[in-house]
Amino acid sequence: MKVSKNSLFPLFILLAAVTFPACKAKKLAEKPAPVETEKMYAPAAKPTPPPAAAPAQTPPPPPAKPNYNFTNIQFEFNSAVLKTASYQALDQAVIEMKKDATVQFVLNGNSSSEGTDQRNMELSVERANSVKTYLVNSGISADNLSVKGYGESKPIADNTTEDGRVLNRRVEIKLNK
Numbered sequence: 001m002k003v004s005k006n007s008l009f010p011l012f013i014l015l016a017a018v019t020f021p022a023c024k025a026k027k028l029a030e031k032p033a034p035v036e037t038e039k040m041y042a043p044a045a046k047p048t049p050p051p052a053a054a055p056a057q058t059p060p061p062p063p064a065k066p067n068y069n070f071t072n073i074q075f076e077f078n079s080a081v082l083k084t085a086s087y088q089a090l091d092q093a094v095i096e097m098k099k100d101a102t103v104q105f106v107l108n109g110n111s112s113s114e115g116t117d118q119r120n121m122e123l124s125v126e127r128a129n130s131v132k133t134y135l136v137n138s139g140i141s142a143d144n145l146s147v148k149g150y151g152e153s154k155p156i157a158d159n160t161t162e163d164g165r166v167l168n169r170r171v172e173i174k175l176n177k
Helices: 005-023 086-097 117-137 162-168
Strands: 105-109 145-149 170-175
Touching (some): 086 117, 105 117, 117 145, 117 170
Parallel strands (some): 105 145
Antiparallel strands (some): 105 170
16 A cells, blocks of 8 residues: 555644644742741840859768678589579679678578588588689679688578578678778
């Protein structure tokens, strides 16, 4: 099929008539002129009166007195290893000890009656040293701590029962007077 130039010309005119209005320049919307508003001026600052004399400061309350009534640190049979349950009591002791860095303490190691006298004496000193190491690592001066071992010589409970022996495997933290 042959298309003649004469038949395409009216089609071209029609196409131009439809698309030409789309090329029309768009009008920009005019911005409204800014409205002049009355400027508000701050009133002149009034001179501030001189500050009143500072109220008398009350001295801060004295720090709470330390509570040196510590819980005994318990140990397992034939062991100088600290129990996990003892950490809380030791941390509380550290808090109280840090309230006065000049106070001296003695760590009294004890044992139950099981074993030889020599082994119990050694074990009681090892237990006291375990507590001392924990306290020193927590920031207490080693110069403020002394260690004593009593072996089985100072029981606080009956050594004939297991419950009594458990209570006797301990380290006591006492104020060194």
